[in-house]
Amino acid sequence: MCYKSFMQQGTRLPTLEDVARVAGVSRATVSRVINGIRNVDPHLHEVVWDAVGRTGYVPNRMARSLVTRRTGTVALVVSDSESHDDDPFMSRFFADPYFGRVVGGLMSVLRQAGVQLALQIVGTDEGRKRLVGDLRNGQADGVIVLSLPAVDALPRMLTDGGVPAVMIGRPTEPVPINYVDLANETGATLAAEHLLARGCQRIGMISGPADVPASHDRISGFRRAMARHGHGWVPIAAGNFTQDSGEAAMRTLLTESPDLDGLFVANDLMAVGALLTLREAGRRVPDDVAIVGFDDSSAATAAAPALTTVRHPLEDMAAEAARLLLARIEDPEMRASSVIYEPTLVLRQSA
């Protein structure tokens, strides 16, 4: 029963039992040593670790989870609406810097905690129900929720089921769930006031879908700020956060309000689209029309001219979400709390 043999693929892997036999103690003792529980005679301690090394033993997580009810896994669930159940949309979603930034932020925290991230997509209510069932069964210790649809039953189902969960972005309807969010209204205000301060007179906006919270807040924040400065009405065209939709929205905005000289776009990707349309239309940025984007994603610096944009500290937010979740998993009594981040304006060339 040597180390080498355990590295070969055919061989049965060593179990606690095997280690116990090699060390000449009982299973229980090996388990205690490995989990560092109670005082075990230092001598035995050493003997056991030696046996572990010799056998090449690796604890079986499945078996351990079965009894401890802990998996060392956190799920990142992307809750999508049924209408988007087809691939193309999801592909676009994953390719969006948004997704990567969230994953990066989460991993920075989870990795150090030795927790792995499992990706889950649910697109139907059936799927949501199954997911919550699996989660309650201990499939994962907790879940980070990225909710895309305007109305989503998932947050409620999760809290009802007692599943530790943290949302990125607030839920549409009030639900006693942990979440981290950005002060979207403030961000929109920042953009509006910058455009105004710059001397723009006819300012428009390209928004996201009006029914998702983040998007809604950016619209209302922008409207409110503009109104405060005497602009009771502003032209708004809606997109869906993709570059293509930004191009299209810019076209409609341009035909509706040809004299535009300032523009706030609800995310950088759409702003890049707008930039393209504008260039096509022969408008110079920022001279003819000044643009402020939103997110400060990689698209902002890649754009020409580089985008002045509202910084959305997604990585930090995701990291905080992970910390919140870990804390909640540790302490089930923890009450729902939320953390709101303040956006800042990043000045570049576009405005």
Added chain:
Amino acid sequence: MCYKSFMQQGTRLPTLEDVARVAGVSRATVSRVINGIRNVDPHLHEVVWDAVGRTGYVPNRMARSLVTRRTGTVALVVSDSESHDDDPFMSRFFADPYFGRVVGGLMSVLRQAGVQLALQIVGTDEGRKRLVGDLRNGQADGVIVLSLPAVDALPRMLTDGGVPAVMIGRPTEPVPINYVDLANETGATLAAEHLLARGCQRIGMISGPADVPASHDRISGFRRAMARHGHGWVPIAAGNFTQDSGEAAMRTLLTESPDLDGLFVANDLMAVGALLTLREAGRRVPDDVAIVGFDDSSAATAAAPALTTVRHPLEDMAAEAARLLLARIEDPEMRASSVIYEPTLVLRQSA
């Protein structure tokens, strides 16, 4: 024992045992019905499903995995080198469209197969060893490997351990492992010939790190193609696939060869950086210098001018990797195979 009670968080979840009791049969029968095994009396079949519905039963995956040795999970492991063990690099990696495209491609296949994806990062040899141990223990049914370092022991460890694995991008050293890859040399050739056909006389290249296979192949392919057309020597500056490094590389290239009129960049992100530097230097693209990028990522269409680029069908490749892995998991006897994709040139404004 009603449905509602099982949805409350305090309550113990129903087990097979509970369902059996409600249905008035044995655990074994319920298990058979649920897994659709053997002929069970249609009547009982119905009774059991009814009991499942009434109790709100969800099978416990952990317990099931423990005995079936199947988890319904595939791991996406990002194998990084120790030197990059700090967060910043990883964050950048996740934000890169590359990562998102791979995840999107994988999920499109895995999702339909009802398999979940677990994200794992390993940065040390210690970590790699633990990972392989966990994997052999059935932590996941198989693994998709994204290997970043120039020399990486992981592929070998995986095959030695008998862990079903598929790499995205060929391994540095020959290892009997499944992989999907792009004909990088061909891609570079496509770029070189397009630049040449366009009439460029002094063509340079911005490459990635010379020691990683994909990058290496793009360099050698480019060099070879240029040599075939009488350009025995081409100026090359290396970056590391980030936009910043592209800007820097462009600057050095510009000082070394100020008369450049054509440029091949090993990925779009760096091409965008090059574009920025070029603009700063007052060179027009494509009039003064024509640029061909690589990847056809979202950065290519976002750039101004939009990038002519070599299309890297990453989503398709990742999807194929997932299919290959699933097949390998189904059939352990399957021998290592690889699929090489042919790149194509996408014409836009930059060249």
Added chain:
DNA sequence: TAACACTCGGAAAGCGCTCTCCAAAGGCGC
């Protein structure tokens, strides 16, 4: 009607681990 081949459901043995109980051993004061 008896013998046989089938079909179908149940009992029970694990999968690999944790952890509660319990017994044995050692240390202490009186």
Added chain:
DNA sequence: GCGCCTTTGGAGAGCGCTTTCCGAGTGTTA
């Protein structure tokens, strides 16, 4: 030297599920 408390290791009962092995019941044929 004896009883009592503390430390330490082992036995064993599960965690929730699958699956083999059997026995009972049913239908079929000689």
